[in-house]
Amino acid sequence: MNISTLTLLALISIAMQACAQTAQVQSQQLSQQPPQQTPQQPPQQQLSVKPRATPPECVILLHGLARSSKAMRKLSEQLQLNGFLVVNDDYPSSDFPIAILAEKAITPALANCRQHSPGGIGFVTHSLGGILVRQYLSQHKIPELKRVVMLAPPNKGSHVTDNLKNFDLYKWLNGPAGNELGTDPKSLPNTLGPVGFDLGVIAGTSSINLLLSLYLPNPDDGKVSVENTKIEGMDDFISLPVSHPFIMKDQEAIAQTIYFLRHGQFLHTPSATIENKEF
16 A cells, blocks of 8 residues: 555545544434433443532533534533533634634633632643643643643644645644644644643543554554653553543543542552442
8 A cells, every 4th residue: 555545545534534423423412302311321320429518620621623512521411420510612623723722712611610610620621622721821820720631632743643734635624723733843732841730641542543543653542642642741641442532431531530630640440440439
């Protein structure tokens, strides 16, 4: 297989995956319309975190590139069940560069948190959302900031961007922000430097896009290598056998996220036991 064929197939796979994700969201919307949608309740009850007696912390969720707040809905529900206030809004991830997206997504979310919660403010992000937090904090201070959990963040960029950023289909699907996520030293993620806040990173090690994985150092999640999710200054790190598009819906990833928000570290234990822990 020559490189031009591989590139073409990779671009097609990105487009097909985007269509599949859109179809999945539409299917979920239809399935959630009837009021008797109770089968989803048992998985939510697996996270038996006692609500806090102190004022609730507000957690801002930031979805990834070319996604929407619907992708973070399960995570939002679990956080609320466990005593957090949640802000989970859309932002136009494919329309603007990262610096503009950070202001558009985070500034109103902070205002929302401050209006409704006297407690601290945390973040849980997927993919690009983590870079928005780093970008925002490079320009602003958040006095109430507590802890941040990043799910599959391209903290050192993605080799997929390196190989596909010059193709029109990639630009059309991912917009200006997608082209800023390369691995070279001058790419935006690599110019932001070490983090100076409490941060836990969860990486995925399973890929459902084997074509894109050909561009990535192993292990990877189909979009970002495990190594490139890491960033100097992070407080803890774990990897889980989940793929990039679905890590924010994974039950163990959600449980680990809540544990970090509570304790500032992940629970380094086999997945079979985490659901039995009291966070």
